Amino acid sequence: MKRFLTSMAIILLLGIQAVSATPLPITTFKLDNGLTLVVSEDHSSPTIGLSIAYHVGFRLEPKGRTGFAHLFEHMMFEGTPEAPKGSFVKIIQGGGGSLNGSTRYDYTNYISTAPVSTLEPILWLEADRMRHLDFSKENLDNQRDVVKEEIRVNVKNKPYGLFFWTDLAALAFNKWANAHDGYGSFVDLDKATIEDVKRFHQTFYAPNNAVLAIAGDVDPEQVHQAVKKYFGDIPPAKLPPHADVAEPLNTQERFREEQDEHASVPAIAIGWKMPGPDSPDYYPLAVLGELLMGGDASLLYQKLIKEKQTMLSISGGLGWPLGDPLTFGGPSLMVAFGLYKPNHEAVQDVNSIQQVINAIASKGVDAKRLKAVQTKMVADYYKSIARNLQRADYLAITQLLHGDADLLNRYPALIEKVSPADIQRVAAKYLTVNNRSWIDRKIAPHQQEKQP
Amino acid sequence: MSVIRLTTTLLTLILFFGAGSAGAAENPPSIKGLPAYGPDKPLVLPQVVEKQLPNGLTLWLIERRGLPLVSIHLAVKGGSALDPRDRFGLSEILSNTISAGTQKRSSRQIAEELQALGADIDVGVGKDITYIGIDGLASGADKLLEILADTASNASFPEDEVKLAIENELQNIIASKSQPSYDLNQVFYRQLFGDHPYALVNPKPEVISRISRDDLVKAYRQRFQPKQAILVMVGDLSTGKMEELVTKHLGGWSNTEKAPAGIPTAATTPRPGLLLVDRPHSVQSTIYMGRPMPPANNSDEFALDVANTIFGGAFGSRLTMNIREKKGYTYSPHASVTSWAKGGMFKVSASVRNEVTAATLVETFYELDRLATTLPEDEELSRAQRYLKGRFLLANETSASLASTLTGYWIDGKTPADLARYVPGIEAISKKDVQAMGRKYLSSRKQAVAISGDAKAIKDQLSLFGEVRIVKP
Numbered sequence: 001m002k003r004f005l006t007s008m009a010i011i012l013l014l015g016i017q018a019v020s021a022t023p024l025p026i027t028t029f030k031l032d033n034g035l036t037l038v039v040s041e042d043h044s045s046p047t048i049g050l051s052i053a054y055h056v057g058f059r060l061e062p063k064g065r066t067g068f069a070h071l072f073e074h075m076m077f078e079g080t081p082e083a084p085k086g087s088f089v090k091i092i093q094g095g096g097g098s099l100n101g102s103t104r105y106d107y108t109n110y111i112s113t114a115p116v117s118t119l120e121p122i123l124w125l126e127a128d129r130m131r132h133l134d135f136s137k138e139n140l141d142n143q144r145d146v147v148k149e150e151i152r153v154n155v156k157n158k159p160y161g162l163f164f165w166t167d168l169a170a171l172a173f174n175k176w177a178n179a180h181d182g183y184g185s186f187v188d189l190d191k192a193t194i195e196d197v198k199r200f201h202q203t204f205y206a207p208n209n210a211v212l213a214i215a216g217d218v219d220p221e222q223v224h225q226a227v228k229k230y231f232g233d234i235p236p237a238k239l240p241p242h243a244d245v246a247e248p249l250n251t252q253e254r255f256r257e258e259q260d261e262h263a264s265v266p267a268i269a270i271g272w273k274m275p276g277p278d279s280p281d282y283y284p285l286a287v288l289g290e291l292l293m294g295g296d297a298s299l300l301y302q303k304l305i306k307e308k309q310t311m312l313s314i315s316g317g318l319g320w321p322l323g324d325p326l327t328f329g330g331p332s333l334m335v336a337f338g339l340y341k342p343n344h345e346a347v348q349d350v351n352s353i354q355q356v357i358n359a360i361a362s363k364g365v366d367a368k369r370l371k372a373v374q375t376k377m378v379a380d381y382y383k384s385i386a387r388n389l390q391r392a393d394y395l396a397i398t399q400l401l402h403g404d405a406d407l408l409n410r411y412p413a414l415i416e417k418v419s420p421a422d423i424q425r426v427a428a429k430y431l432t433v434n435n436r437s438w439i440d441r442k443i444a445p446h447q448q449e450k451q452p
Numbered sequence: 453m454s455v456i457r458l459t460t461t462l463l464t465l466i467l468f469f470g471a472g473s474a475g476a477a478e479n480p481p482s483i484k485g486l487p488a489y490g491p492d493k494p495l496v497l498p499q500v501v502e503k504q505l506p507n508g509l510t511l512w513l514i515e516r517r518g519l520p521l522v523s524i525h526l527a528v529k530g531g532s533a534l535d536p537r538d539r540f541g542l543s544e545i546l547s548n549t550i551s552a553g554t555q556k557r558s559s560r561q562i563a564e565e566l567q568a569l570g571a572d573i574d575v576g577v578g579k580d581i582t583y584i585g586i587d588g589l590a591s592g593a594d595k596l597l598e599i600l601a602d603t604a605s606n607a608s609f610p611e612d613e614v615k616l617a618i619e620n621e622l623q624n625i626i627a628s629k630s631q632p633s634y635d636l637n638q639v640f641y642r643q644l645f646g647d648h649p650y651a652l653v654n655p656k657p658e659v660i661s662r663i664s665r666d667d668l669v670k671a672y673r674q675r676f677q678p679k680q681a682i683l684v685m686v687g688d689l690s691t692g693k694m695e696e697l698v699t700k701h702l703g704g705w706s707n708t709e710k711a712p713a714g715i716p717t718a719a720t721t722p723r724p725g726l727l728l729v730d731r732p733h734s735v736q737s738t739i740y741m742g743r744p745m746p747p748a749n750n751s752d753e754f755a756l757d758v759a760n761t762i763f764g765g766a767f768g769s770r771l772t773m774n775i776r777e778k779k780g781y782t783y784s785p786h787a788s789v790t791s792w793a794k795g796g797m798f799k800v801s802a803s804v805r806n807e808v809t810a811a812t813l814v815e816t817f818y819e820l821d822r823l824a825t826t827l828p829e830d831e832e833l834s835r836a837q838r839y840l841k842g843r844f845l846l847a848n849e850t851s852a853s854l855a856s857t858l859t860g861y862w863i864d865g866k867t868p869a870d871l872a873r874y875v876p877g878i879e880a881i882s883k884k885d886v887q888a889m890g891r892k893y894l895s896s897r898k899q900a901v902a903i904s905g906d907a908k909a910i911k912d913q914l915s916l917f918g919e920v921r922i923v924k925p
Contacts (some may be wrong), residue, residue: 021519040516045845045849046493046495046845047842047845047846047849061604079894082483083482083483084483084485086777089768090835091486093766093767093768093835093838094831094835094838094839095838095842096839096841096843096846097846098842098843098846115841115845116490117490117493118490118842120487120488120489121489124485124486128542141780142777143780144493145780146776146782149780149782149804150783150784152735152736152803152805153736153784156735157632157735157736157803158629158631168601185548261733263794264629265623265627265630266617274728291594293801294567295563295572296559296563296569297560297564297566299565302563305620306559309616309619312620314625339627352886353925372564372567373567375567375568376567376568379568379569379571379589380570380572382521383587383850385519386519386848386849386852387849388849394800446733
């Protein structure tokens with residue numbers, strides 16, 4: 001009896017939790033025109049989450065048209081010959097729902113969540129804008145202005161201006177598809193024509209280039225019938241091949257100094273090139289990112305913010321800030337971004353960060369600590385899919401990028417099976433000085449004058 | 453020693469959303485082929501088990517099966533509005549140090565133990581609330597409650613952690629100051645709330661530097677007492693088990709001090725004015741417009757929600773359709789009605805390019821006054837009502853969000869029964885009620901306007917509206 005208690009106590013000490021949940025029910029259908037439908041029923045709330053993801057993102061936008069995929073995403077909300085401008089939002093919000101769209105490296109997704117009574121109108125509206133848009137110059141000019149305001153708010157008028165995304169990717173990557181600014185230059189945005197909009201819609205916004213996913217209070221077969229009714233007659237398109245966007249790891253460190261017009265505390269951003277999700281190193285790298293930067297227990301938070309006290313914050317991870325391990329179809333960066341105290345040089349912090357990594361690469365990681373990190377990642381994953389909307393979105397994206405929505409049910413095991421040896425191996429292989437690109441974002445002189 | 457008071461209210465009400473009112477007639481008639489909204493499904497409200505421990509701690513417990521998760525929120529009355537005048541910012545430091553060490557655990561131990569339980573801790577502060585929220589795996593509920601109880605009753609405020617929190621807060625203030633809305637926010641709140649504690653939003657560096665460990669311990673002891681606290685627990689275990697675990701870990705928590713004196717109710721008189729915070733080099737003007745409003749739990753609450761939704765609270769609202777979709781002036785205009793325990797606020801915000809600053813004011817004034825002078829369309833009203841009812845459903849979809857809704861209810865003086873009042877309350881609002889809200893609160897002459905922007909670029913445009921006062925935060 002005593003021995004039994006002891007071993008129980010050890011198990012508890014190791015933090016080994018029974019993290020298990022009933023698998024998500026996932027039913028997949030394919031329409032004759034190539035549209036894939038994924039349904040996950042859950043009757044706990046009379047609501048649904050819906051995501052329709054198209055297989056086109058920053059990486060596929062035409063050269064000389066930076067920012068076009070995102071500008072196009074805005075055009076999808078501007079009305080069709082059937083449903084005039086404004087009706088999309090009015091009908092979904094008027095049905096008690098909310099909606100959004102976003103453009104990422106490998107996909108563009110349109111999401112909505114609402115009481116289930118609004119599902120059929122949403123399906124009709126999504127089918128309608130997959131079929132055609134109101135291709136007017138007036139709409140394009142208006143959305144060009146709105147997009148420019150969005151860029152002013154998020155980039156030009158804001159401290160740090162997302163440099164840890166756009167500038168870091170430009171520094172680290174070689175291929176245009178991976179390196180260019182997905183928000184786009186104002187020059188390129190100005191060049192976009194209504195012909196470009198038509199061509200983009202014809203080329204990419206076709207049923208065989210999309211996945212529709214619905215999670216919530218529905219019956220899969222009934223949804224299938226409704227989707228066939230609204231989407232069934234939309235013709236498929238001949239899809240262009242996807243270019244090879246893979247890149248080798250960098251063999252020499254890259255560095256750049258920038259000045260921030262608005263910030264009053266300097267910052268660093270470090271990016272290490274990462275493989276695509278088909279690499280066996282991918283999930284170990286995702287776990288390594290969490291070990292280094294996931295919250296207050298993470299190694300870099302404890303080292304830089306608590307112990308050395310030279311940095312104010314640190315955040316990042318695999319695919320941060322535009323996604324997470326489940327949302328990439330190609331290469332990404334492991335990013336570390338943080339503000340540092342202005343009483344020392346940034347390179348000291350970069351060296352401290354590298355020392356933490358080098359210790360993992362040479363000595364490995366404690367099994368108990370790794371287990372805690374994995375438990376946290378799996379719990380966070382469950383917290384995220386607690387919402388129908390996030391559940392539907394993950395279903396659409398994983399089906400689109402990997403042809404495999406059931407990846408969601410295997411994800412916890414993929415995280416939990418990562419071993420200390422895996423962590424050590426990927427830290428040594430990827431998080432090297434040579435594969436590192438970093439930016440020292442200093443404060444502009446006119447901001448320095450304002451310092452107390 | 454108080455008498456054990458056990459009240460168990462089981463809310464088993466079933467509501468039907470707008471039953472009978474849904475149908476094709478609600479859709480804009482011009483859209484051919486668009487299917488009507490389906491029939492509304494019954495909404496089953498969560499069953500809230502209400503209890504109180506002998507030490508006065510209120511418990512609201514909800515069993516929610518499905519994902520293996522639990523959310524535990526412990527909130528106490530009193531937040532930043534309770535900070536002494538010469539110590540404003542104390543609550544901010546308090547919230548950053550409560551989980552930075554206890555008699556038993558270092559900050560690192562707390563973080564690592566929670567990580568192993570798949571949990572996050574969120575210690576936060578609002579104007580009238582200080583809370584500790586833990587979301588984690590339900591299998592670890594016992595340990596999670598033990599850690600929660602430890603931070604709520606045994607926080608030790610280690611000197612080095614306090615020093616670090618103060619240093620980091622000073623840097624955070626410097627970093628936040630570069631956000632266009634930082635100084636503007638302070639100017640706006642001061643305009644609306646004058647001498648009331650709600651007016652203070654930005655702590656001053658010299659005040660933060662003065663905060664001592666003793667200040668923190670004093671505020672912590674005053675606020676964290678079971679008689680002025682609630683624990684809301686929602687998740688994948690039975691309420692019986694929840695009660696057992698809460699009693700085990702928090703039953704021995706005692707009241708040691710007199711409750712702190714409350715704050716007065718804030719005046720709701722409009723405080724119009726046109727203020728400009730100069731931000732040279734700014735490529736945009738950030739515009740705030742608004743006025744003080746009544747506190748939470750007031751009789752206009754539902755009508756105001758509907759009126760604000762029609763005006764600017766949702767993407768399909770009049771303001772968005774006008775200044776974003778028609779004019780392209782801005783990316784994200786927004787209007788909100790916020791209420792706290794002792795006051796409230798109506799606020800419109802928009803970031804626009806310099807050239808259209810005055811034009812944006814013209815359009816916003818127009819939309820505010822239109823609401824006060826004409827009745828909304830039937831379609832606008834029913835759209836706003838459905839939007840709010842749906843948002844209520846979606847907002848309470850997860851354990852974590854339901855726990856924070858209920859915690860807010862308690863602070864505002866509401867009860868779990870108020871969950872059942874929201875939908876019928878919204879449905880009862882008429883077109884006349886909306887117009888009455890426009891007249892009573894929202895007309896343009898009653899609003900204060902504060903703008904952060906490059907004075908050189910925009911001051912001339914603004915003189916059209918009267919005297920422009922250039923102010924410092």
